[in-house]
Amino acid sequence: MAHIFCTACGVTFSDRAKADWPPAAFAAFWIAVCVIRTSKLQLQPKVNPWTYLSTTQIRNYIYNRCLYDSAMKNIGERIAQKREAAGLSQSELARRLGLSPQAVQKWEAGVSTPRNSKLGDLAEALGTSMGYLIDGGPGEAGRTAPYSNASSMKPIDGWDEKTPLDDDEVEVPFLREVELAAGSGRFVIQEDEGESLRFRKKNLRENGVQFSNAKCVTVRGNSMTPVLRDGATVGIDLGKTSLGDIIDGDLYAINHNGQMRVKQVFRLPSGIRLRSFNRDDHPDEDYSFQQMQDEQIGILGHVFWWGMYAR
Numbered sequence: 043m044a045h046i047f048c049t050a051c052g053v054t055f056s057d058r059a060k061a062d063w064p065p066a067a068f069a070a071f072w073i074a075v076c077v078i079r080t081s082k083l084q085l086q087p088k089v090n091p092w093t094y095l096s097t098t099q100i101r102n103y104i105y106n107r108c109l110y111d112s113a114m115k116n117i118g119e120r121i122a123q124k125r126e127a128a129g130l131s132q133s134e135l136a137r138r139l140g141l142s143p144q145a146v147q148k149w150e151a152g153v154s155t156p157r158n159s160k161l162g163d164l165a166e167a168l169g170t171s172m173g174y175l176i177d178g179g180p181g182e183a184g185r186t187a188p189y190s191n192a193s194s195m196k197p198i199d200g201w202d203e204k205t206p207l208d209d210d211e212v213e214v215p216f217l218r219e220v221e222l223a224a225g226s227g228r229f230v231i232q233e234d235e236g237e238s239l240r241f242r243k244k245n246l247r248e249n250g251v252q253f254s255n256a257k258c259v260t261v262r263g264n265s266m267t268p269v270l271r272d273g274a275t276v277g278i279d280l281g282k283t284s285l286g287d288i289i290d291g292d293l294y295a296i297n298h299n300g301q302m303r304v305k306q307v308f309r310l311p312s313g314i315r316l317r318s319f320n321r322d323d324h325p326d327e328d329y330s331f332q333q334m335q336d337e338q339i340g341i342l343g344h345v346f347w348w349g350m351y352a353r
Contacts, residue, residue: 116178117149117152117155117156117175117176118149118150118151118152118155119150120174120175120178121146121149121150121156121164121168121175122150124168124169124170124174124175125146125150125168127168127169128167128168128169130167130168132146132147132150135167135168138163138167139160139163139164139167141160156175161175161176201240207240210243210244211240211241211242211243212240212241212242212243212246212253212256213238213239213240214238214239214240214241214256214257214258214277215233215234215235215237215238215257216233216234216237216238216239216257216258216259216260217231217232217233217234217257217258217259217278217302217342218231218232218233218234218260219231219300219301219302230300231297231300231302231342233257237258238258239258239275239277241256241277241347245347249279249346249347250279251277251279251281251346252279252281255279255280255281255343256277256278256279256280256346257277257278257280258276258277259275259276259278259302259304259342260273260275261273261274261275261276261348264320264323265305265318265319265320265323265324266304266305266318266319266320267319267320268319268320269319270304270319270348270350273350273351274348274349274350275348275349275350276293276295276304276345276347276348277345277346277347277348278294278295278343278344278345278346279343279345279346280343281343282341282343282344283340283341283342283343284341285309285314285341287341287344288307288308288309288314288341289344290307290308290309291306291307291308292306292307292344292345293305293306293307293344293345293348294306294307294342294343294344294345295341295343295344295345296316296339296340296342297338297339297340297341298337298338298339299337299338299339300338302342303316304345305317305318305327306318306319307341310328312330312331313328313329313330313331313333313334314328314329314334314339315327315328315329316328316329
């Protein structure tokens with residue numbers, strides 16, 4: 043009796059096996075065995091494919107395998123699509139989930155899928171639903187089980203300068219520009235004794251801000267819209283003023299020859315770049331170290347908080 047040896051999967055078939063099956067069925071059987079033997083779902087060494095696999099099982103296996111591969115690929119594509127829409131890098135998404143960037147790379151490449159325990163956190167990080175990630179079901183508008191992105195409502199306590207501070211509160215003064223002499227065009231930045239805000243000490247500690255270094259600044263103009271509108275208030279940390287403290291793209295209060303400005307700051311090899319959110323009307327400003335010295339430009343502090351009225 044002659045035998046046929048498959049080099050792909052290492053299985054030997056007899057002429058009799060081939061003769062007993064219709065050509066199409068035998069071909070399907072052979073393909074299925076090759077797929078199984080060369081995939082992660084390998085047969086046990088003592089299992090005889092001829093004895094244990096029917097044509098129906100072969101067909102179902104191939105069909106289910108195609109569905110599995112398609113699902114793996116589609117989940118990865120949906121994760122990548124939502125991640126990019128949220129403006130997140132693979133590394134940032136991995137950091138938020140407490141995973142390695144390689145895990146996210148494997149998801150998006152279709153090599154693996156997220157564990158069930160991570161699906162909820164993943165959907166929340168991407169601003170979508172678990173149903174959408176799994177099978178493309180309702181994502182935003184049609185989501186049947188929306189997740190909450192806000193904490194429970196708490197009453198707002200009114201206060202004024204006569205209201206005593208709580209034990210866990212600290213009063214943070216505002217900074218303002220003061221012209222040295224009328225019409226001189228020269229300014230200095232001083233504390234405004236008549237205006238302040240109150241912060242929880244716990245919140246300042248969580249942001250790494252020493253109480254004495256916390257100050258408030260009012261944003262003027264439209265250069266930082268739509269994030270910071272005219273009149274918005276920002277909290278700044280005066281403890282982070284050196285160029286070495288700069289985190290590229292973070293917001294900083296700048297002392298520009300006695301005038302306060304709030305900008306995104308980027309370090310350059312030869313100096314710094316100041317960037318506005320409204321870049322159509324306010325293009326980037328690059329300053330060399332010499333220009334910073336000549337124009338008396340310095341980092342006043344790192345922005346750790348901001349707030350404004352909706353109007």
